[in-house]
Amino acid sequence: MESSNGKENHALIPQSILDNLPAMVKNELALLPISRQSEFLEEYNRKKKSVLVAYLLWFIFGLDYGYVGLWGLQIVFWITGGGLGLWALVLLFFIPHLVQNRNKDIAINILRDLQAIRTS
Numbered sequence: 001m002e003s004s005n006g007k008e009n010h011a012l013i014p015q016s017i018l019d020n021l022p023a024m025v026k027n028e029l030a031l032l033p034i035s036r037q038s039e040f041l042e043e044y045n046r047k048k049k050s051v052l053v054a055y056l057l058w059f060i061f062g063l064d065y066g067y068v069g070l071w072g073l074q075i076v077f078w079i080t081g082g083g084l085g086l087w088a089l090v091l092l093f094f095i096p097h098l099v100q101n102r103n104k105d106i107a108i109n110i111l112r113d114l115q116a117i118r119t120s
Helices: 023-031 034-047 049-062 072-077 086-119
Strands: none
Touching: 023 034, 023 049, 034 086
16 A cells, blocks of 8 residues: 555554565555554564674573574584684674564564454
């Protein structure tokens, strides 16, 4: 759905969040009424992961993979001692990507749940 100025109808979703969502999610959000967009935004803000928290968990516990739900990789990371430190060093640059991918998955799951509620 497009408004008169040609932009999609995302009345409640801040641009900073929209910029990080997959196109499919943006398109589906535009079709939802304002009340459903509000539900999406509330749930997304509650579940989304933070890059800062991921870095803190990496630094203190080496727990960045677990934070984004990749427990299999987390266990391998611990067993190998962070790849004898090399893997841990590479993660410094990869953590934002991990968090961004997890947040995209979260957005897709929330949208899927909202659509399931709408059809039931």
